[in-house]
Amino acid sequence: MVDFLLSIVGLAALGGAIYEFFFKFNTPTGTWMPHGIISIALAIVFCACALLLFLRHVNKEEEIHITQ
Numbered sequence: 007m008v009d010f011l012l013s014i015v016g017l018a019a020l021g022g023a024i025y026e027f028f029f030k031f032n033t034p035t036g037t038w039m040p041h042g043i044i045s046i047a048l049a050i051v052f053c054a055c056a057l058l059l060f061l062r063h064v065n066k067e068e069e070i071h072i073t074q
Contacts, residue, residue: 009059016055023048 026045 009062012055012059016052016059019048019051019055023052 023045026041026048030041030045
C-alpha cells in the first residue's frame with residue numbers, strides 16, 4: 007500500500023513539476039520566480055519518492071515456502 011501511495015505522489019509531483027516548468031515558468035509577465043521554485047520543489051519531492059521506493063526494496067529476499 008505504501009509503494010502505491012509513493013508511486014502516486016511521485017508521479018503527481020513529476021507531472022506538476024513538468025507543468026510548472028514548461029507551461030508556467032516562461033510566461034511573458036515576468037513572474038517566473040514562484041513557478042521556478044515550485045517546479046524545483048516538486049522535482050525534489052519526486053526524487054524523494056523514487057529514492058524511498060528504491061530503498062524499500064533493496065536487500066529484500068523473497069521467502070520461498072516449500073510444501074510437502
